[in-house]
Amino acid sequence: MSKRYIGQRIKRNEDPALLTGQALFTDDVHLPGMLHVAFVRSDYAHGRIRSIDASYAREMPGVVAVYTAADLGAYWRPGPPLVSPPPVKGAIFNARTQVPLAKDKVRHVGEAIVMIVAESRYIAEDAVEQVFVDIEALPAVVDLEKALAPDAILIHEDLDSNLAAYIFQQKGDYESARAQADVVIKRRLYYDHGIAAAMENRGIVATWDAKTQRLTMWDTTQAPVVIRNGMAAMLGLSESQVRVIAPFIGGGFGPKIMMFYPEEVLLPWASMQLQRPIKWIEDRRENFFATTHERDQIHWAEIALTKEGRVLGFKDEFIHDTGAYDPYGLTVPINSQCTLLGCYDVPNYASEFKVVFTNKTLVTPYRGAGRQHGVFVMERMLDIAARQLGIDRAEIRRRNFIPPDKFPYNNELIYQDFVPLVYDSGNYEPALDKALEMIGYEQFISEEQPRLRAEGRHVGIGVVTYVEGTGIGPYEGARVQVESTGKVNVSTGIGTQGQGHFTSFAQVVADQLGVSPRDVHLVTGDTDQFHWGTGTFASRGAVVAGNAINAAAAAVRRKILAMASRELEAPEEDLELVDGVVRDKKNPEFAIALKDLAAKANPLRGAVRPGTEPGLEATDYFGPERGVTANGVHAMILEVDPETAMIKILKYVAVHDCGTVLNPLIVDGQVQGGIAQGIGNAFYEKIVYDDNGQLLTASFMDYLLPTSMEVPSLDIGHETTPSPLNPLGTKGTGEAGAIPVGPLFAQAVEDALAEYDLEVLEIPLSPNRLFELLQSKNKDA
Amino acid sequence: MNQIMKISVTVNGVLYERSVEPRLLLSDFIRHELGLTGTHVGCEHGVCGACTILFDGAAVRSCLMFAVQADAHEIVTVEGLSPDPQHLDALQEAFWEAHGLQCGFCTPGFLMTLKPFLAQNPDPSDEEIREAISGNLCRCTGYEHIVDAVKLAAAKMKESSS
Ligand code: FES
Ligand code: FES
Numbered sequence A: 001m002s003k004r005y006i007g008q009r010i011k012r013n014e015d016p017a018l019l020t021g022q023a024l025f026t027d028d029v030h031l032p033g034m035l036h037v038a039f040v041r042s043d044y045a046h047g048r049i050r051s052i053d054a055s056y057a058r059e060m061p062g063v064v065a066v067y068t069a070a071d072l073g074a075y076w077r078p079g080p081p082l083v084s085p086p087p088v089k090g091a092i093f094n095a096r097t098q099v100p101l102a103k104d105k106v107r108h109v110g111e112a113i114v115m116i117v118a119e120s121r122y123i124a125e126d127a128v129e130q131v132f133v134d135i136e137a138l139p140a141v142v143d144l145e146k147a148l149a150p151d152a153i154l155i156h157e158d159l160d161s162n163l164a165a166y167i168f169q170q171k172g173d174y175e176s177a178r179a180q181a182d183v184v185i186k187r188r189l190y191y192d193h194g195i196a197a198a199m200e201n202r203g204i205v206a207t208w209d210a211k212t213q214r215l216t217m218w219d220t221t222q223a224p225v226v227i228r229n230g231m232a233a234m235l236g237l238s239e240s241q242v243r244v245i246a247p248f249i250g251g252g253f254g255p256k257i258m259m260f261y262p263e264e265v266l267l268p269w270a271s272m273q274l275q276r277p278i279k280w281i282e283d284r285r286e287n288f289f290a291t292t293h294e295r296d297q298i299h300w301a302e303i304a305l306t307k308e309g310r311v312l313g314f315k316d317e318f319i320h321d322t323g324a325y326d327p328y329g330l331t332v333p334i335n336s337q338c339t340l341l342g343c344y345d346v347p348n349y350a351s352e353f354k355v356v357f358t359n360k361t362l363v364t365p366y367r368g369a370g371r372q373h374g375v376f377v378m379e380r381m382l383d384i385a386a387r388q389l390g391i392d393r394a395e396i397r398r399r400n401f402i403p404p405d406k407f408p409y410n411n412e413l414i415y416q417d418f419v420p421l422v423y424d425s426g427n428y429e430p431a432l433d434k435a436l437e438m439i440g441y442e443q444f445i446s447e448e449q450p451r452l453r454a455e456g457r458h459v460g461i462g463v464v465t466y467v468e469g470t471g472i473g474p475y476e477g478a479r480v481q482v483e484s485t486g487k488v489n490v491s492t493g494i495g496t497q498g499q500g501h502f503t504s505f506a507q508v509v510a511d512q513l514g515v516s517p518r519d520v521h522l523v524t525g526d527t528d529q530f531h532w533g534t535g536t537f538a539s540r541g542a543v544v545a546g547n548a549i550n551a552a553a554a555a556v557r558r559k560i561l562a563m564a565s566r567e568l569e570a571p572e573e574d575l576e577l578v579d580g581v582v583r584d585k586k587n588p589e590f591a592i593a594l595k596d597l598a599a600k601a602n603p604l605r606g607a608v609r610p611g612t613e614p615g616l617e618a619t620d621y622f623g624p625e626r627g628v629t630a631n632g633v634h635a636m637i638l639e640v641d642p643e644t645a646m647i648k649i650l651k652y653v654a655v656h657d658c659g660t661v662l663n664p665l666i667v668d669g670q671v672q673g674g675i676a677q678g679i680g681n682a683f684y685e686k687i688v689y690d691d692n693g694q695l696l697t698a699s700f701m702d703y704l705l706p707t708s709m710e711v712p713s714l715d716i717g718h719e720t721t722p723s724p725l726n727p728l729g730t731k732g733t734g735e736a737g738a739i740p741v742g743p744l745f746a747q748a749v750e751d752a753l754a755e756y757d758l759e760v761l762e763i764p765l766s767p768n769r770l771f772e773l774l775q776s777k778n779k780d781a
Numbered sequence B: 001m002n003q004i005m006k007i008s009v010t011v012n013g014v015l016y017e018r019s020v021e022p023r024l025l026l027s028d029f030i031r032h033e034l035g036l037t038g039t040h041v042g043c044e045h046g047v048c049g050a051c052t053i054l055f056d057g058a059a060v061r062s063c064l065m066f067a068v069q070a071d072a073h074e075i076v077t078v079e080g081l082s083p084d085p086q087h088l089d090a091l092q093e094a095f096w097e098a099h100g101l102q103c104g105f106c107t108p109g110f111l112m113t114l115k116p117f118l119a120q121n122p123d124p125s126d127e128e129i130r131e132a133i134s135g136n137l138c139r140c141t142g143y144e145h146i147v148d149a150v151k152l153a154a155a156k157m158k159e160s161s162s
Helices: A015-019 A055-059 A070-075 A121-128 A174-180 A224-235 A262-274 A284-290 A331-339 A371-389 A393-400 A428-439 A441-454 A501-513 A541-568 A594-600 A664-684 A741-752 A767-780 B026-033 B090-097 B107-120 B126-132 B144-161
Strands: A035-041 A047-053 A063-067 A112-118 A132-137 A163-171 A183-193 A203-209 A214-219 A242-245 A278-281 A295-305 A311-323 A348-357 A409-414 A420-423 A458-470 A476-482 A488-492 A520-524 A575-578 A581-584 A591-593 A616-622 A628-641 A646-657 A715-719 B005-011 B014-020 B052-055 B058-061 B074-076
Touching: A015 B090, A015 B107, A035 A121, A035 A262, A035 A284, A047 A112, A055 A063, A063 A070, A063 A121, A063 A262, A070 A262, A112 A121, A112 A262, A163 A331, A163 A409, A174 A295, A174 A311, A174 A348, A183 A371, A203 A262, A214 A224, A214 A262, A224 A242, A224 A262, A262 A278, A295 A371, A311 A331, A311 A371, A331 A348, A331 A371, A331 A409, A331 A458, A371 A393, A371 A458, A371 A741, A393 A428, A393 A458, A428 A441, A428 A458, A428 A628, A428 A646, A428 A715, A441 A458, A458 A741, A476 A501, A476 A541, A476 A594, A488 A501, A488 A541, A501 A520, A501 A541, A541 A575, A541 A581, A541 A591, A541 A594, A541 A616, A581 A594, A591 A594, A594 A616, A628 A741, A646 A664, A646 A767, A664 A715, A664 A741, A664 B144, B014 B026, B052 B107, B058 B107, B090 B107, B090 B144, B107 B126, B107 B144, B126 B144
Parallel strands: A035 A278, A214 A242, A311 A348, A488 A520, A646 A715, B005 B074
Antiparallel strands: A035 A112, A047 A132, A063 A112, A163 A348, A183 A295, A203 A214, A203 A278, A295 A311, A409 A420, A458 A628, A476 A488, A476 A616, A575 A581, A581 A591, A628 A646, B005 B014, B052 B058, B052 B074
8 A cells, every 4th residue: 555645734624514614513403393401400519409399490381391300210320330440459449420310419519400391492591590409508528638538528428438449559669669769759749630621512412203213312422332322221222223423523622422421311311202302502601510520639749769860769649539420430540640650761660549529520531631640740750859969851851761672661550441551662762852952952041041031031941751642442443435436435433523534534545545535535423324433532543443444445455456356357466556546557558447346346237256245345443452652742931920920931842753643734733732722721721619619610701711822833843653553553642732731831930930949839820829839939038 | 581573684695584582692593593503602601702703794702692683784604705615715725724623613703703804904913813813712723723824814815816
């Protein structure tokens, strides 16, 4: 196969529809006779439901149905656990999953209590105001550390504490490493990763057709196949009776994965009850408390080093907030635990974490999925060590890199895909060198910074590294078919939320089949088209689905060659696929068009050879034995105004290595978008709960997403270390940009404010928070 | 509240006469009454800019207006920019070429914000572009490719007018 299209900056197949307002998003689905839903949600973080009086609402004109937990009858049951805990010895895991409508207790603000179905959304919202829920308020568990106090009130009263999970993992022997160390440094660190805030809120349209006995559901999900199978089981239907369509989706970033959100479970059921199509579209306020968050962890970290800055061992204990329920298992804290070691060859590591229930929205992965927290801890501890040992910040990293000849590198820890975390490949120094060169590290430190400081300006530089375990299994699949028009149809099970799958996957197929990517039509996320697969998460689309599509296209290519060889009476080795035809390399006039072959492969009369499969079509799958590890280095120069604590990014460089790049234009976009989210996380976005568990930041006026004024122009550099674990050599890149920005900010801010001798041990910062930190320093002084 | 008002609004050159409740948001009117679903709704509190339309030629947020306020006015939505996906206008072309969109949910709002901006500023600087789009949120792109797209659009427009 030639590489004519893979690696090219090709503009996207999906864009014309999006640019003209023709692309179908979930809220654009309109069906005749459609009903609309609004929810009565809890105003209390924690409380016991005494009574619900919906009698007024039920009588209102235009209200069709009102459901409480009691009205759901046998359909009421807690959601399925989605991710089981990893097989780690001594692990504790208490699964408590979310319920469709709160029955006896409410456990977080915004938990759904009553579902109203009406002729219009306006009427449904009127009716919400007419439902009276009497709740006996209970004290709210908000603070992570206090959640485990012996006298803490219990969120799940059948447990004897608010502990949701406990995991301990280690490699080597930390205590003996500590005994040999020249220096041991301890710190308490806090990292809070906010919310995904995709521009499109969640939404569902469900319609039960009694005549065909089929349920169709449009859902803003990243995992339509999983939702289909789960909904069929819950509703007592066969899987073939349920069709889930994930149409164009306005950003995912994690929380739109297969959650079996209460609304997702209720809408199809109600459509069957009422025999009418039904729609619910989340509003932005609901998105803040009914769509999952990622939030915070508190770490107590200890690093043991030689005086040359070699890390001998690392010890970490942390608490992770899972919110009111834990359906998504331990993915987020396991990622934190396993990603902490980063690019570094650390022989001894001991890490334990406790997961606690709190009276807050559920926590599930959001772009980075806990990796940020781990990377923050390691990068900060290295910075502190570098300062204490008088070693340059870039140098201490270089001294601890895993050398290129040590790959595959076994980190010995059980990762989120339940197998030991083995880095498949990597070459870290060139990425660091490139980033230092692009940012002008030496020159900044030796010339520019002193000059600017002399002018009274506070400018600082930062450089951090990260790895990202991506592209995990279990598998994805695809079907590829050459039509008798010569166009190619591809279908795969993963959903797409803006990653450019319609284009990068088309490039893979185009190279296998010798057609133009514009002639490859991709369907993703429609279970009637393809019903195997798990979903778009963990930066796995280009790796797992990309390689499945490559395999299916390669199988079609083999069929084409075999058939064309018979037709042209030429050996297969002499044939090539170019511009929609198969031709003899030496005598290009001996050719047959793909469309003619496709037509011949599906004859309408006559006999076929025994064992013939019709058409030029194949289905294939890709299931990696384990994930692949991407890596990168970010560097930044920023200026701080100590008076106002406002910052300005003067230069930002990102060098990353995600193996073979299918489409650099798309990858640049992914990295830029990730960094923008990282900048939001580092300095602007913060979820704030008060002591009563009230969410104080439930609008875009209070939760500040970065705008074009906060995100600077970025310089992006690429390194390419192809993965040996898949034929395309790809590694995931979706989350990478977002991962290392927090520690980068912390480091650059400290450097800019060197005379204050600050230690930034928390993210997010904000102008306010930075101002407070500076004030506390002023007081000490 | 239940009184119904008659309005007539011109959208993308077509005159629509409809009876609406006074509380109906203009964004809901455009999307759900007229079926022009290219205009998106991201926050309904005036911050994200996804719902931006042209109202008598000016970029406004349709979630902050009632449909009845549009009576006797003229509106252009994203569907009015070009006849079909095969014939994009210069701004749409530039967004396509520069990869100015990922999920595309915010895109109609950006396009409608930029239409009058580019008409008034045919040769904008990066700083002016960033300022012009600072009232539109995009969670996917990090804005850089959008800024590139605007510069490209300005160049294309200049080329075609000279
Ligand atoms: S939907 Fe109108 S500004 Fe966000
Ligand atoms: S492209 Fe997704 S929000 Fe802008």
